[in-house]
Amino acid sequence: xxxxxxxxxxxxxxxxxxxxxxxxxxxxxxxxxxxxxxxxxxxxxxxxxxxxxxxxxxxxxxxxxxxxxxxxxxxxxxxxxxxxxxxxxxxxxxxxxxxxxxxxxxxxxxxxxxxxxxxxxxxxxxxxxxxxxxxxxxxxxxxxxxxxxxxxxxxxxxxxxxxxxxxxxxxxxxxxxxxxxxxxxxxxxxxxxxxxxxxxxxxxxxxxxxxxxxxxxxxxxxxxxxxxxxxxxxxxxxx
Amino acid sequence: xxxxxxxxxxxxxxxxxxxxxxxxxxxxxxxxxxxxxxxxxxxxxxxxxxxxxxxxxxxxxxxxxxxxxxxxxxxxxxxxxxxxxxxxxxxxxxxxxxxxxxxxxxxxxxxxxxxxxxxxxxxxxxxxxxxxxxxxxxxxxxxxxxxxxxxxxxxxxxxxxxxxxxxxxxxxxxxxxxxxxxxxxxxxxxxxxxxxxxxxxxxxxxxxxxxxxxxxxxxxxxxxxxxxxxxxxxxxxxxxxxxxxxxxxxxxxxxxxxxxxxxxxxxxxxxxx
Numbered sequence: 274x275x276x277x278x279x280x281x282x283x284x285x286x287x288x289x290x291x292x293x294x295x296x297x298x299x300x301x302x303x304x305x306x307x308x309x310x311x312x313x314x315x316x317x318x319x320x321x322x323x324x325x326x327x328x329x330x331x332x333x334x335x336x337x338x339x340x341x342x343x344x345x346x347x348x349x350x351x352x353x354x355x356x357x358x359x360x361x362x363x364x365x366x367x368x369x370x371x372x373x374x375x376x377x378x379x380x381x382x383x384x385x386x387x388x389x390x391x392x393x394x395x396x397x398x399x400x401x402x403x404x405x406x407x408x409x410x411x412x413x414x415x416x417x418x419x420x421x422x423x424x425x426x427x428x429x430x431x432x433x434x435x436x437x438x439x440x441x442x443x444x445x446x447x448x449x450x451x452x453x454x455x456x457x458x459x460x461x462x463x464x465x466x467x468x469x470x471x472x473x474x475x476x477x478x479x480x481x482x483x484x485x486x487x488x489x490x491x492x493x494x495x496x497x498x499x500x501x502x503x504x505x506x507x508x509x510x511x512x
Numbered sequence: 513x514x515x516x517x518x519x520x521x522x523x524x525x526x527x528x529x530x531x532x533x534x535x536x537x538x539x540x541x542x543x544x545x546x547x548x549x550x551x552x553x554x555x556x557x558x559x560x561x562x563x564x565x566x567x568x569x570x571x572x573x574x575x576x577x578x579x580x581x582x583x584x585x586x587x588x589x590x591x592x593x594x595x596x597x598x599x600x601x602x603x604x605x606x607x608x609x610x611x612x613x614x615x616x617x618x619x620x621x622x623x624x625x626x627x628x629x630x631x632x633x634x635x636x637x638x639x640x641x642x643x644x645x646x647x648x649x650x651x652x653x654x655x656x657x658x659x660x661x662x663x664x665x666x667x668x669x670x671x672x673x674x675x676x677x678x679x680x681x682x683x684x685x686x687x688x689x690x691x692x693x694x695x696x697x698x699x700x701x702x703x704x705x706x707x708x709x710x711x712x713x714x715x716x717x718x719x720x721x722x723x724x725x726x727x728x729x730x731x732x733x734x735x736x737x738x739x740x741x742x743x744x745x746x747x748x749x750x751x752x753x754x755x756x757x758x759x760x761x762x763x764x765x766x767x768x769x770x771x772x773x774x775x776x777x778x779x780x781x782x783x784x785x
Contacts, residue, residue, distance in 0.1 A: 323619045327772070345518065348621035357612040361533070363540055368533075375529020376620035376627075378522025420616070 274337045276301045276428040276460035277322070282331030284317055284483075291317040292483040295331070299428060299462045299476070304454050306471045306491070307464040308504065309480035315464040316356060318480070319432045323353050336427040349377065352421030352459075356432040359417065362406040366397060366416050369405060370423050377424035384423075391419040395449060411442025415449060422453070429453070429461040435470065443470075468500050481508045518622070526622050527630045534634035537604070548596060548642045552589035553649060560585045572713055574745035586655050587741035588710025590643045590665075594673045595733060597639035599701055601631070602680030606687050618771070625768045632681055632764070636673035643669055661744040668743035672736035675756050678763035679732075685770030708734040732759040 277299035284292040292314045299305040309315050320326045322333055324344060333340040335347040360369045367388055374384035392398045395415040405413060414434055421429055431450065435443040447470055453459055463470070471477060473492035478485055486507045487494050495503050538544065564581040571578055608614040617627055647655075647662065657665075683696055705711075707724065708731050717725040728734050735755035742749035 323615070325615065325618060345621040345623075348619060351619070353615070353619050355612050355615055359612040359616045361537075361613055362611075364533070364536065368536065372529050372533045373616060375525050375532070376617065376622070378518055378525050378622070380521065380525050 274301065275299060275334070276303070276336060277462060278332075278334040279318075279322070280332045282318070282321065282328055282333065284321060284326065284328065284330075290483055292321070295480070295483070295485050297478045297485060297488055299460050301427070301460055302454065302457065303460050303476045304451060304472075305460070305462050305476040305478065307462055307478050307480055308466065308468070308471065309464075310466050310508065312482075313466075313480045314483040315480060316432060317483075319353070319355075319430055319464065322430060323351065324348065349424065350427040352424070352426035352429045354414070354417045354421050354429065354431040354434045356434075356436060358413065360405045360413065360420065363404065365402050365404055366392070366408070366419075367401040369416065370420055373420045374423050379424060387423055387425075388419075391422045394422065394453065395419045409442070410438050411445055414438060414442065414446045418446070418449060418453075422459070426459065429459055430464075431461060432464045433466070434463070435465070435467065468504060471500065479504065479507055523622070523626070526620065526626070527633070530617075530627070530630040531634040531637060534631070534638060538638045544600065545642065548593055548600075549645055549649070551596065552592055552646050555589055555592070556582060556585065556650060556653065556655075572715070574742045574747040574749075582650075582653065583655050584713070585711060586647075586650055587744055588708070588737045590646060590669070590740050590744075591672060591676075591710060591733065591737045592705055593642050593646055594636075594639045594669070594676050594736070595701060595705060597635060597642060598673070598676035598678075598680035599683070599696055600680075601635035601677055602684040602687070602696065605631075605681065605684035606689070609684075610689070624771055628681060628768055628771060629764070632674060632677045635677045635680075636670060639673045639677070640666070640669050657744045658746055661746055664746050665740060665743040668739045671753070671756050671760065672739055675732065675736060675760040675763060678760055678767055681767040682763050682770060685767060704731060704733040707731050708737055710734075710737045732756065735759075 275298045277297075279298070280296050282292055282295040283290070295314070295318065307315055307318070317326070321328045322335070322340070324340065328341065333347075336350040338347040338350065340347045361372070364372070370388045370391065371381075371384050374387060379387065388401070389398065392401055395418055397412060397415055397419060400408060400412065405416060408416060417434070418429075418431075429450070434450070435446050438446065450461055450463065454461055465471070471491055473490075473495070475491045476489070477491040477494055478488040479494070480486070491500060494500070498506075560582040575583075605614065608617070617631070618624065620627055644662075683700065687696065707727050709728060710733070714725055714728055714734070717728050732755060735752040738749050739752040739756050742752065
């Protein structure tokens with residue numbers, strides 16, 4: 274069973290078609306990159322998968338649960354790192370995580386244990402009591418990932434998670450996500466416009482102007498000309 | 513599995529988490545607590561003291577005797593605390609939306625009506641703490657309703673707080689940016705407060721302007737004030753209860769509609785990426 278299966282998804286804002294018959298899958302245990310320039314429809318897609326918008330056409334299944342018919346089950350299996358900061362800067366890291374655990378119905382005792390566990394996973398166990406505002410950009414991103422992991426989701430959605438980070442922090446956040454997948458139990462849909470973040474054995478979906486131009490293993494899509502050339506050629510042709 | 517399959521403890525945990533966060537934010541913002549207290553106290557100590565000399569009040573229910581203007585105005589000031597708190601919650605929702613914190617709430621697996629209702633209730637708890645702090649200070653100013661009135665007023669505070677909070681919640685869905693909040697002050701808070709029975713009895717309004725009287729009589733805030741006033745003096749005002757409960761249902765229903773992903777606010781929002 275796939276961690277995420279989207280079939281025939283379309284969405285529009287007034288007369289603007291934001292997504293047009295999008296179908297994609299995130300295989301279980303995979304790092305799937307969703308590559309597209311700004312305005313490609315990545316955030317709209319994420320907003321539909323996270324039920325910030327409602328999908329009226331097509332279907333979205335998270336770990337086999339239909340988002341429209343079984344929203345509670347589907348959402349319980351989803352961890353999200355949004356493009357913009359979603360942590361409360363005035364609260365400590367642990368308080369933010371406790372709040373998020375409560376939003377998933379995790380009791381206090383279980384939450385305490387889980388907070389310690391996820392903070393260790395992201396390397397922030399020493400900063401549990403610090404206010405989020407005192408963390409660096411990279412650490413805040415790692416705290417966001419810890420928040421997204423608190424309820425042990427099957428699928429992590431990361432919407433341009435490295436935006437605004439320096440090179441070192443960017444590499445750390447990316448490496449952390451790959452480590453989490455390698456350690457098992459979680460899959461990731463990584464939305465990005467940065468080609469360097471994608472490796473040859475990653476699953477790849479290229480989204481442009483709301484349509485999927487190509488999907489499959491990165492190496493196969495890139496071919497001998499390389500990912501940059503292929504991406505430019507695909508999106509140029511679709512321009 | 514449907515939303516009903518969550519165990520009761522999970523619902524309670526989610527509510528507790530939302531209430532805990534609101535309380536924590538409130539405790540951390542000491543200035544907000546002080547401002548919430550100072551505002552009605554200024555009205556009580558200065559405005560009411562000045563008006564006491566010029567405004568005569570006849571015996572009107574629930575009062576059994578002539579009362580000082582300070583006594584008359586106190587329930588209105590309690591309601592004012594809740595009105596400001598409801599709008600403060602609205603401001604906090606807009607802020608949360610701008611910073612992205614709102615998304616954390618809305619991607620919870622619990623249904624949206626429950627999440628919004630919990631946030632609403634959490635705000636009411638905060639407003640009740642403020643209202644009782646004000647009533648305690650007013651006691652030293654010789655405004656002393658019956659002792660059981662402090663207990664009897666609690667359900668009235670919950671209901672009126674929910675109604676005003678639900679109004680704030682609904683408004684927060686319509687406010688696009690924090691900068692627009694000044695408009696809420698000018699077009700919602702001030703008209704609601706001044707065009708009500710908080711500061712003057714409705715019969716006084718009738719004497720000066722029948723139109724103004726009708727506006728006050730159509731203002732839901734008037735009924736929140738009267739519900740609190742009667743409860744504080746151990747009486748039940750059923751019409752006020754009915755209006756407040758009805759407005760709560762309408763405002764909360766409208767807020768849930770506006771925050772529904774398929775309708776209202778979120779369906780209209782467009783983001784880049």
